[in-house]
Amino acid sequence: MGYNTIKQWAIDDRPREKLLLKGSNALSNAELLAILINNGTANTSALALAQQLLQAVDNHLSRLAGMSVEEIRQLGIKGLGPAKAVTIVAALELGVRTHSYQLQTQTVSSSKDAAQYLKAQLQHKTVEQFVAIYLNRANKIIRHETISTGGITGTIADPKIILRKGLECNACSLIISHNHPSGNLNPSNADKTLTEKIKQAAALVDMALLDHIIVSHEGYFSFADEGLL
Template identity: 60%
Template sequence: MEKISIKNWAEDDRPREKLLSNGAFVLSNAELLAILINNGTKEASAVDLSKALLNACNNSIHQLSKLSVKEILYLKIKGIGPAKAVAIVAALELATRRDLEDKHKVKIASSRDIAAFLQAKLQYLQHEVFAIVLLNNYNNVIHFEIISKGGITGTVADPRIILKKALQHNTTGIILSHNHPSGNLHPSSADKDITQKIKMAVTALDIKLLDHIIVSDMGYFSFADEGVL
């Protein structure tokens, strides 16, 4: 099928030229995606393909950010193949990492600070993970790591691995975290049990367990704020 490159569009319809002339902020989400897609098909422009992709995601960049390459291809949008899907996923991952990098620069002073840091990294995942954030004496993040991965409904955290990581990085404070892809922010009995088990273990090493944060795209739950730490 013949492909029509952006350079062959009418000048007013070229998102690249609009970006160069007026800045990225004037472009719609579809136009920004069209730059990544680069070309359309004989029947549909790159913007048309972008609109179709956004429509499949309820016109939400947030929802699109959750999709893998395979999941984008599963949408079966004619004209969006593996190369275009890879470009889209890579661009959105860069945006997520930029957000996370910005959060690294912020000193952790409250549950809101650490929740923002963690949401930037975990809220787009569709499987559950268990992660740790290690802090120094000044409550600055010195290390973040996903310890284990699970399915949609759960994961397992090994206290021995967490203790090893804490000692390796000479941390004085640790924050536990996991995501709930379902959006439900309430901790389960298992969540509470593992929190207490890890708290006992790190306390013996004179390391403070500062919080356990559950995150989702609906918000966050802080064990410390809710008095269940």
């Protein structure tokens, strides 16, 4: 049975030509990845490689966005070498940064606004990270700090570091956040204790803790919305 390369497909079915004719919105995730992959192997098209890659991450782009070059290579997909993996990692990181920048320029007026920004930063991470975002009087984000990075099961956040970073940028308020790579959004007792400690310490320097938001690929949990602040 003969193997047809993408160049032998109808023009409307070729990812590059389809993008030129119809725009990027008309392409599936696999077709967009196929453009990044550029070429396949002797027996597999770039689109087929893209489909295999998506299947390997259960069709979760956020999971793929959190993977390193080595992690993509460890999936064992023949035809996805280091050069292709580098291109994919770089392109997805640009997407994450673009989305984060767009959200950062907006006013944070609700937990939903903050969660959108924080999810763009954290939901694809495979290890737990604790971050703080600092806001001015107009509720604009003026600083984003990664406080600590832990293993798969947790991380440690030092209230002294969190407040020092806020004082350095003259923040009026802050929002703390961490991700749960497992997807579980329920706060632990340790999460609740730490939140109260940071809230009390921030109040001593006239800085308001607006929220503690836990994010994952499943969604987000807001301490403020749940009456835990």
